[in-house]
Amino acid sequence: xxxxxxxxxxxxxxxxxxxxxxxxxxxxxxxxxxxxxxxxxxxxxxxxxxxxxxxxxxxxxxxxxxxxxxxxxxxxxxxxxxxxxxxxxxxxxxxxxxxxxxxxxxxxxxxxxxxxxxxxxxxxxxx
Amino acid sequence: xxxxxxxxxxxxxxxxxxxxxxxxxxxxxxxxxxxxxxxxxxxxxxxxxxxxxxxxxxxxxxxxxxxxxxxxxxxxxxxxxxxxxxxxxxxxxxxxxxxxxxxxxxxxxxxxxxxxxxxxxxxxxxxxxxxxxxxxxxxxxxxxxxxxxxxxxxxxxxxxxxxxxxxxxxxxxxxx
Numbered sequence: 001x002x003x004x005x006x007x008x009x010x011x012x013x014x015x016x017x018x019x020x021x022x023x024x025x026x027x028x029x030x031x032x033x034x035x036x037x038x039x040x041x042x043x044x045x046x047x048x049x050x051x052x053x054x055x056x057x058x059x060x061x062x063x064x065x066x067x068x069x070x071x072x073x074x075x076x077x078x079x080x081x082x083x084x085x086x087x088x089x090x091x092x093x094x095x096x097x098x099x100x101x102x103x104x105x106x107x108x109x110x111x112x113x114x115x116x117x118x119x120x121x122x123x124x125x126x127x
Numbered sequence: 128x129x130x131x132x133x134x135x136x137x138x139x140x141x142x143x144x145x146x147x148x149x150x151x152x153x154x155x156x157x158x159x160x161x162x163x164x165x166x167x168x169x170x171x172x173x174x175x176x177x178x179x180x181x182x183x184x185x186x187x188x189x190x191x192x193x194x195x196x197x198x199x200x201x202x203x204x205x206x207x208x209x210x211x212x213x214x215x216x217x218x219x220x221x222x223x224x225x226x227x228x229x230x231x232x233x234x235x236x237x238x239x240x241x242x243x244x245x246x247x248x249x250x251x252x253x254x255x256x257x258x259x260x261x262x263x264x265x266x267x268x269x270x271x272x273x274x275x276x277x278x279x280x281x282x283x284x285x286x287x288x289x290x291x292x293x294x295x296x297x298x299x300x301x302x303x
Contacts, residue, residue: 033160034172035199053174053199060158060175068156097161 003038007093007127011039014120019043022116024084024108029101030091031055038098046103055088055101062088076117078110087113091121129187133291134208135177136236137217138228139167139196141250142281144177146217147191149284150291151179164197174200176207181291189291204235213244213294217281218263220255226266233270240272244298248279248290 003011015028019041022028027042031052040048062077076089084105091100100120102113135143148155158175177193192207194200208214216232218225229247233240247263263276275293279286 032163033174034163035174035197036163049199050202054202056160057158057175057195057200057203060160064156064158064175 003093007124008038010127011093011124012041014124015039015041018102018116018120022102022104022108022113024104024106025102025113026084026105027051027101027103029055030093031099031101033059033097033099038093051101051103052099055099058086059088059090059099076114080110084108085110085113087117089114089117089121092125093127130190131187131212132190132192132210133213133215133294134192134194134211135215135217136194136204136208136232137196137215137248138219138222138225138231139172140169140222141196141217141219141248143193143196143217144173146215146248146281146287146290147177147179147193149282150181150287151191152182153180155179172196176203198231198235201235208236208239208243211239211243213246213298214239215246215248215290215294217248217250217279219250220258221251225249226258226262229263229266233267233272240270244294244301245274246290246294246297247274247276248281248286249276250279250281252278 011030018028019025027046029037029040029048029051031037035053035056037048037052042048058077063074066074079086087102089100091098100117104113135146137143144157156178159171159173162169162172173195179191181189194204194207218228222228260276267274275297279290281287
């Protein structure tokens with residue numbers, strides 16, 4: 001499950017761009033399904049490795065919930081908090097499932113995050 | 128009917144998912160995903176939790192939770208062990224340093240290990256006899272702990288039930 005450098009670089013570029021352009025963005029981390037970060041851009045003291053592991057667990061639990069409730073394949077999980085939002089979405093790199101994890105403060109608009117993540121998913125899927 | 132929460136933890140590949148699957152009366156819930164860590168010879172690994180249920184002879188029910196093994200998921204350890212009635216630590220004796228593995232979980236569950244009934248299950252000890260059960264006992268002594276240590280094959284339901292029986296007996300003796 002080795003990612004070619006050009007794909008990894010593109011993923012890193014997407015994380016950098018998201019952090020620079022999305023209002024309120026605090027972190028953008030792309031991780032493997034088993035919780036290893038492969039690309040990340042963070043502010044403050046957020047640890048990409050920690051975020052990757054947590055995103056992996058949350059995404060997996062989301063998938064189990066969707067299976068148990070027969071609601072189809074899980075696409076994303078949103079954690080709304082007092083001061084912001086965590087948005088976790090499945091993406092594909094080279095046909096393999098990865099996880100895009102976004103952390104943003106309350107100045108961010110969730111719909112905009114979802115839209116931007118959808119665009120990132122489309123761009124990375126065709127690499 | 129009383130419901131108890133029981134947590135299986137331990138090293139990756141020690142058989143936490145297998146143990147729960149071996150005895151659960153309901154289809155086990157699993158959060159296994161493809162493993163990309165070349166340090167482990169496993170195709171899949173648990174990243175969230177495992178869950179199963181079993182009813183005891185007296186009608187009480189055990190809810191069985193399994194943790195991810197890797198320490199990068201230690202936040203799940205804290206979540207899952209909350210309000211647990213007992214803890215079963217599974218160690219794979221074929222790994223390079225099983226005593227260090229035990230160290231990791233004794234430290235990871237240091238807030239619970241002195242107050243929650245706990246049993247240690249050692250897997251693959253027939254093919255890998257060292258460290259011995261005495262070596263594990265010595266390791267526990269470093270923590271001023273005396274806990275049951277049993278060789279197990281978690282593929283066998285009887286072995287898993289034995290671990291739970293010992294845990295329940297330990298809990299009863301703690302109550303006396």
